[in-house]
Amino acid sequence: MKINLQSALKKEFGFDSFRPGQEEILKSLFAHQSTLAILPTGGGKTLLYQMYGAISHQRVVIVSPLISLMQDQVSRLQYLGSKRVVALTSALDYQEKSVILQHLNHYQFIYASPEMLANAQVLQRIKNLNVGLFVIDEAHCISEWGPDFRPDYLNLGKVRQALGNPLTLMMTATATEAVRQDIIRHLDFDSEAVKQIVLPVNRPNIFLSAKILTNQQEKDRTLIDLVRKLHGPGIIYFSSKSRAEQAAVALATQTDRRVMAYHGGMDNQQRFHIQQQFMDGNLDLVCATSAFGMGIDKDDIRFVIHYHLPANIQSYVQEIGRCGRDQKPGLAILLYEPNDRYLQMNLIDNTIPDRSMLQYLYQHPKALTDDDQFRVVKYYHDHGYNFEQAMGIFDRSKQRRVSELAAMVKYIYHDGCRRDELLKYFEETISSSQKNSVYCCDHDIDFWNHWQEFNNKYLKRPEKSGDNLPQSWREVVDKLFLLKN
Template identity: 45%
Template structure:
């Protein structure tokens, strides 16, 4: 049996698929040949198979670095449902004798899930080093670039962690990464670009209709949101930049629309988040009002719309989040709501109060307590504790702030386009864009949603509500019949 036959047999017998999707076999063959591999495939393209299948052909376990406990738990549950028992999740919830037992038996596991923070723990790293893992997987690898500098700095330690594990072959997976982000991922992981095999496919999801709804103010935005969720077919997700507002709007929408709505954000108890996720997966909820904490672990094929109430920080995050819609290939909609001044909140959320070199130096020399660094003290003490000099920290964060401002401006540019939104996005990700057949975006179908904000003539809303539903049905029927 040759290699190709072996892979297809394993694909059928272990995973129940008859054919590989685009990019899957190339990635798997690269890994089995021992190459470090960076793979960028669109959401819903089956990225988990890329490390799960090789794991059955490699001599030792596979370590998967994942950004969220919910995402890890989802993968663990799916593997166990498929009959795989040799799977474990290393997290802060694993304590005492149970943790010792797991660490002493790591060699018996085929799949080992861990967060970047857990891999920064010396005891965990030592236990993993003893089993000599065959592969290290960085899932959602764009987090290395987007989160590493100023949110989850432990991502910057993955280079050292890999070296400590004996430099096993490395798989980096993501759905969205511009050429700059791809270079940044490789640089931060200490890789030579010429020695990394890259499997890059288009981020385009042609079944997702792209729209921006520009409204006059916050009150108009709330009206439009209510109209959207009562007109678009469920289920759907609304993304907010604020935990508090996500909860408030969930209550308000439930009261206004009668829909089954719930909030989801990192400030909620883990058991509540798990409950909401399961209710959404089982169609007991029609709508989730969420922060960016929701989505990575939600493999639901029939999400029909994604609405952004606030501006995302960058187009990479936007493509990640709207890509959770329409994984079944059916017509779906992505709507970005924009009111003048929205960029102010987005800028505020990504701004870091950068201390001076002198203040950092005094903290470094224990002349001042870290608390003088304010809310971001843990972030800056992380860099100081890992040998970064104060001047270097300040220079790096100033550069980072400039990058964040440029990224946000590209989102603002997207909201004001008079030309094809899809072409703009693909150009941003370094792809050549052709002409796209309708339904593509609101630029080629400007009447897709009707006009429903006629407060001066409220009696007309009822008439136009019918137009609204008709146009949406036409949009979905047109897209699904192609």
């Protein structure tokens, strides 16, 4: 049966047209082709499996990393009229979970964390169902791991096999070729069995800037100054929970912005409350760790500031991609002082055990059970990896993370076009005509010449009624002026 996807899009969701890549991915799924979809942040990934389920009427199981993200997606589907949707999360009490599992066959869309699917009772219940589509959201988590790594992501290949190898959709916003191959390999696919649909990561409406500062004090002053001048909702990213909290207090007392901190050390209810306040416009700024971001579907975020150095370029691109999703100008500023690199190196050292630590843990496996810090080691130990095999995995991971950090630092000190440097990491290029946009980077001399002309023409004299100055231009000029002060 031939499906008119355009008509179905209008009928089921009220949209007149697909976003780039969506129709191609749906055609691949309806051709029963397992698919790895790389869509930039804001590219409309959730519509893919929602529409597949709406048209096919098959059961869809979605693996998702965050409770707040699952709750948000459940609410959206219910708003669209679907009552057969549920999220299996750790927030459920024993009785709620038991009732849901007993009636699991009543649901068409089932959200679950990778940890929940590691539960034998839950997996058995899902195995008894006929799963039409198995979806892995934020699939890069299978390949990339750091302090917040979820080892049960590595087990999803076995979960997929247990479910009878259903049609599978893997989705993420950014992934290098190496990460894409990692995802496919860990899910036990042959490369040829997966159709890869990779959209460009470039977001031309986001202006890129990095400011190299001499010390922590100058960085703190710069952050306060930026927040006082910038308008609209924003996210400020930190590598430290305590620093995020301190900055939130400082910004709330020294600026007129409504600010709160958000990090993984808070309980689920706290985090969900802060996220909803931000989504509803009751908060201007969130000082967050990387725990904040997945599933933040807020179109009007105007800027993302990185107070600390991101671990790698793919994480950076994902995080800055949360601004300017309405296609209006967005601003990405990275504040850097040389000690930031050592903070990330310490995180790598503290996350990945050295040989002596790993040897001790393998000789004293009780320590793996007693301390959540060693959950990654526990995963490999419990899955039959011997000491040398595990050591090889950790050594390779450390080398990879150090190399990724070096690429991030290189981006900061790069004296050419920042956009070119970012895209080169993903083996992408853009033409000169594409780059001839007002939203490039703080090394774009042509832009500053253009900005000066624009400033003289429009902003240094009263605006005439016939000038029709676009609001988005005024916004971008206001923001970019800060970067030359």
